[in-house]
Amino acid sequence: MxxxxxxxxxxxxxxxxxxxxxxxxxxxxxxxxxxxxxxxxxxxxxxxxxxxxxxxxxxxxxxxxxxxxxxxxxxxxxxxxxxxxxxxxxxxxxxxxxxxxxxxxxxxxxxxxxxxxxxxxxxxxxxxxxxxxxxxxxxxxxxxxxxxxxxxxxxxxxxxxxxxxxxxxxxxxxxxxxxxxxxxxxxxxxxxxxxxxxxxxxxxxxxxxxxxxxxxKAIAVFDELTRDPECNPSIVTYNILLSIYGRLLLIDKLEKVFKQIHEHPNFGPSLNTYNILIAAYLTAWMWDRMENTYEVMKSGHVNPNSFTHCLMLRGYANACYIEKMEKMYDLVKDQVNKSVPSLVRAMICAYCKSSDKDRVSKIEELIKHIPEGDYRPWLNILLIRLYAQEGLIDGMEKLISEAVNRGVRVKALGVMKSIISGYFTCDAIERLIRFVMLAENAGWRLCRSLFHCKMVMFGQLNRMEEMHNVLDEMENFQFFRTKKTFLIMYKAYSKAGRMFEAETIVGMMWKNGFLDTTHALIS
Structure with a gap:
């Protein structure tokens, strides 16, 4: 007992x-x-x-x-x-x-x-x-x-x-x-x-x-093992040690351990050894060494498996090597589409950062493989910016509506400027007005460029009164008038042939210190 x-x-x-x-x-x-x-x-x-x-x-x-x-x-x-x-x-x-x-x-x-x-x-x-x-x-x-x-x-x-x-x-x-x-x-x-x-x-x-x-503590256990006369480290032991150094991004020590494995008289690198090494280089964003390890692996006696290909796919996606990413994706497409949505998202990110002419259609195909309910706010915002850059206003507004309904708040100035540029490129002033109201209510970050865009678009349509009213909106949100604000108004009045108002704008620029005696009159 x-x-x-x-x-x-x-x-x-x-x-x-x-x-x-x-x-x-x-x-x-x-x-x-x-x-x-x-x-x-x-x-x-x-x-x-x-x-x-x-x-x-x-x-x-x-x-x-x-x-x-x-x-x-x-x-x-x-x-x-x-x-x-x-x-x-x-x-x-x-x-x-x-x-x-x-x-x-x-x-x-x-x-x-x-x-x-x-x-x-x-x-x-x-x-x-x-x-x-x-x-x-x-x-x-x-x-x-x-x-x-x-x-x-x-x-x-x-x-x-x-x-x-x-x-x-x-x-x-x-x-x-x-x-x-x-x-x-x-x-x-x-x-x-x-x-x-x-x-x-x-x-x-x-x-x-x-x-x-x-x-x-794990390293201390390894040291204890090496001092134990009864036991010797195995390839599994060294693989765990590689994992430790890879996780800590201690690449020099990682490569030293890998060299010891290569020189060991009783065993050599295993499939897991190479996978751990590739994962470490991937984490450290060392793309050349990641690729070299993969090539050495293929040329030796250890064949890559699907996990190796998934690691390489993620590495190429993070590095935005689009052509290599697509070739690797072909090797594990079925597995990734079915059970690895994180890799699908990584590929979408890579396409968003690329200049691929078919990136929108490729992204829309990949989105089909993300499970319903697996929502990521950062991915939604990334796609909003993509659609804005491509001038796809309908798709952009659908994503904006989804973000607002989910309580997402956009604070990135670059995203807001992309949305503004999208509306400007498509000459969609009414949609821009609605977006400003929506963004204000949703707590999104407003910026001076948004109001300047409204002024430019109103000026192009000779809607001078509405252009002038934008100044009041700027004051309500504590955006002070800049030299660019007055230049937009001057060019709008000049283009419309309303020179009295244009000269008045020049006087306001003098008054606010945006012109001095060394400046020539605005042409």
């Missing part, structure tokens, strides 16, 4: 404010067992890639590990175990309320539930760790639940059911994903106390720290 005092301590790891630490008993560890490690790399950027979009983020979490048992078993036996584990996992997920963290640290209900499903017997059906690692993998969508099940598993270990390193590696990763990095550290220490340690467990703790943004 488990010691009550010890089990109580480890259960408290799940409390919201846990004043705990697992007991540490130094032990001489055995030689590490060999292991096969499959890993997946998940990346996102907040700042560079659309303000909380996704890939939001490369900052959206990191290298996650999936440790798999190393001892091969009969395929039929493995299928039977997976079937039983899958059934147990489904039952746990359905009855998740039994282990709700809000209920505190009492795991009695969970233990009763697992005992009723003969979970302990299931774990002993195969070699140690095989069934439980599979169970943890099935529960990864609920990492906190998985961690609690592991605490029950510790009690079984104290009762004689052997623990193996793969189980610790998996649960440490899951503890990190549930934002319990302190618990991950305590589980690492508990493995050492039991005489269980492996490279996979070090990797999982590094991953847990990196997942929670604790890069320096």
């Amino acid at each position: 488990a010691k009550p005092s010890y089990f109580h301590l480890i259960r408290r790891c799940l409390s919201r404010n846990p004043p705990y630490s697992l007991p540490h008993k130094p032990a001489r560890l055995p030689t590490c067992v060999s292991e096969t490690i499959a890993q997946s790399f998940t990346v996102g950027i907040r700042r560079q890639f659309s303000t909380s979009d996704d890939l939001t983020d490369l900052r959206d979490r990191i290298l996650l590990l999936t440790e798999k048992p190393t001892v091969l078993v009969n395929e039929g036996e493995l299928d039977e175990i997976r079937l039983k584990v899958s059934s147990l996992a489904d039952d746990l997920l359905t009855a998740g309320h039994l282990v709700d963290l809000a209920e505190g640290d009492d795991l009695t209900d969970l233990a009763t539930f697992l005992d009723s499903r003969s979970a302990a017997s299931l774990l002993s059906l195969s070699r140690p760790g095989l069934a439980f690692v599979e169970l943890l993998d099935r529960l990864k969508s609920r990492p906190r639940l998985a961690v609690q099940v592991f605490l029950w598993r510790l009690k079984q270990a104290d009762a004689g059911l052997q623990l193996v390193s793969e189980e610790y590696a998996k649960v440490i990763t899951l503890a990190g994903r549930s934002n319990k990095f302190e618990l991950a550290k305590d589980l690492f220490s508990d493995a050492a106390r039991r005489g269980i340690r492996s490279t996979a467990i070090y990797n999982s703790l590094m991953s847990a720290y990196l997942y929670n943004g604790l890069s320096l």
Whole structure:
């Protein structure tokens, strides 16, 4: 039976404010067992890639590990175990309320539930760790639940059911994903106390720290691994280290680690190695090195996958390399259109900044692949500016109306000037008047150029009284008259042949200090 005092301590790891630490008993560890490690790399950027979009983020979490048992078993036996584990996992997920963290640290209900499903017997059906690692993998969508099940598993270990390193590696990763990095550290220490340690467990703790943004702690774990005579860093270890330096934009250190991987006698760069390297260069906006890495990858023995192509697509989009972006898009079009709207938005941004003659039609085709309800104010404003630049007033006003209805406020002077220019180019004075009223009510930024545009357009139509009334509007919004204001009025009166009013404007310019004795009369 488990010691009550010890089990109580480890259960408290799940409390919201846990004043705990697992007991540490130094032990001489055995030689590490060999292991096969499959890993997946998940990346996102907040700042560079659309303000909380996704890939939001490369900052959206990191290298996650999936440790798999190393001892091969009969395929039929493995299928039977997976079937039983899958059934147990489904039952746990359905009855998740039994282990709700809000209920505190009492795991009695969970233990009763697992005992009723003969979970302990299931774990002993195969070699140690095989069934439980599979169970943890099935529960990864609920990492906190998985961690609690592991605490029950510790009690079984104290009762004689052997623990193996793969189980610790998996649960440490899951503890990190549930934002319990302190618990991950305590589980690492508990493995050492039991005489269980492996490279996979070090990797999982590094991953847990990196997942929670604790890069320096992750590096410290790497240093500890290099000093451990029982274990050696693996390619997974170096990939996590690459992720750390890439995330911190420490490119010199990143390239130093990559060189060590190339020179290592036991392994070389993997697919994930190149993907991490490309992602780092992408984050640092180092387009040449990003491309060079991709070319080296293709010329070697590692074939790019769809994730590699998506990284390259984002890089080309951010760099506005339109032709290269379109070629890369052709390689992953179906995947991007179906499930990666952030890349669709990145491509739209690239087209908005480009001079491509067909950019509007290409953008409208891409917009079809953005899910309804996936609204981004910044993208709406970008499209408003695009339609204004292209003189597509109907489309521009539709987007303006949508922005106003959603409570979006435009404060960018460049966007406002583009809208004004759009109305001026299309000679749409009445629409401009309505827009001014709409922008005022919606709290958008008004500017002097907006009123000057109205004056010019009224002058061209010989609507002098309305042009003069704009001066009162400017005063209401505290836009003072400038030399340009008077020049607009002078040219309008002169063009209309009303020279008395034109000369009056010249006098007002003298009076306001916009002309002096050195200036010739305005022609």
